[in-house]
Amino acid sequence: MLRVIYEAVEDLRPGKIAEISEQRGGTRVRIARWASVEEYARALNEEMSAFLDRSAWFQIWRDEIVSRSGGTCSLSVIFTIRDLAPGDYVLIWESKGLVDIQIERTASAEQFVRAVNPAIEKFLDGAQWFQLWQGEIVDMASPDDPRQGGSVAGIRRGPLVHETP
Numbered sequence: 001m002l003r004v005i006y007e008a009v010e011d012l013r014p015g016k017i018a019e020i021s022e023q024r025g026g027t028r029v030r031i032a033r034w035a036s037v038e039e040y041a042r043a044l045n046e047e048m049s050a051f052l053d054r055s056a057w058f059q060i061w062r063d064e065i066v067s068r069s070g071g072t073c074s075l076s077v078i079f080t081i082r083d084l085a086p087g088d089y090v091l092i093w094e095s096k097g098l099v100d101i102q103i104e105r106t107a108s109a110e111q112f113v114r115a116v117n118p119a120i121e122k123f124l125d126g127a128q129w130f131q132l133w134q135g136e137i138v139d140m141a142s143p144d145d146p147r148q149g150g151s152v153a154g155i156r157r158g159p160l161v162h163e164t165p
Contacts, residue, residue, distance in 0.1 A: 001025055001138075001140055001141075001142055001143070001144055002025055002026060002124050002129060002130070002131060002138060002139060002140055002142075003025060003026035003027070003121070003124070004026060004027045004029065004120045004124065005026065005027070005028050005029065005117065006029045006030075006031065006112070006113045006116050006117055006120070007028070007029070007030045007031070007113060008031055008032075008033040008109040008110045008112075008113045009030045009031070009032065009033060010032075010033055010034075012030060012032055016032070016043075017031065017032045017035045017039050017040055017042075017043035018030065018031045018032070018040060018043035018044050018046075018047045019047065020047045020048065020050075020051040022051070022055050022131075023133075024131075024133045024134070024136070024138060025131065025133070025138045025142060025144060026131075027051070027055075027057075029044070029047075031043070031044065031109050031112075031113070032109065033109050033110060034109070035109050037081055037103060037104075037105055037106070037107055037108075037109075037112070038081065040109055040112070041079045041080070041081050041103055044079045045078055045079050048077045048078070048079070049076075052068045052075060052076070052077065053068060055068075055131075056131060056132035056133070057075070057129065057130070057131050057132075058075070058129065058130050058131075058132065059075055059094075059096075059097065059099075059128060059129055060128045060129070060130070061096040061097070061128070062096075064096070066096060066097045073096060073097035074097060075097050075098075076097060076098050076099070077098075077099040077101065078098070078099070078100050078101070079100075079101045079102075079103060080100055080101070080102050080103065081102075081103050081104075081105045082102045082103065082104065082105065083104070083105060084102060084103075084104040088104060088115075089103065089104045089107040089111045089112055089114070089115035089116075090102065090103060090104070090107075090112065090115040090116045090119050091119075092119050092120070092123050094123070094128075099123075101116065124140060125140060127139065127140050127141075
């Protein structure tokens with residue numbers, strides 16, 4: 001299963017407004033709880049660009065696999081500040097090679113996190129994304145940990161030639 005989890009935190013390294021880390025099946029995005037929308041959107045754009053340069057996430061767009069490097073376009077995720085409908089704090093817009101996470105201009109970091117987490121979960125549930133993690137393709141159908149329950153594959157074998165059924 002793929003997950004992207006956003007958190008508003010107090011304990012980022014000095015001088016950081018956002019940090020992104022990756023593990024099998026997911027990404028953790030931490031932003032400074034105290035940051036203004038302009039500050040955290042700018043930091044998220046910088047961090048996400050660097051993250052996509054070093055990670056291996058892919059978009060499936062109409063039977064074409066889009067990545068950060070190679071192909072007909074380069075994969076990008078951007079954060080833009082917008083005037084959204086009243087009560088909305090996040091809107092995710094996707095096209096080939098681009099995910100635009102639109103943020104309401106009045107959204108505090110905590111409001112953004114509360115809104116973006118369920119939106120990202122629904123977005124990834126569309127099964128158009130996968131991660132290449134240490135040689136393994138991880139998508140929404142992948143078990144959280146193949147070593148702890150769940151089966152990645154099974155084999156059912158019929159009788160061998162010298163065995164009777």
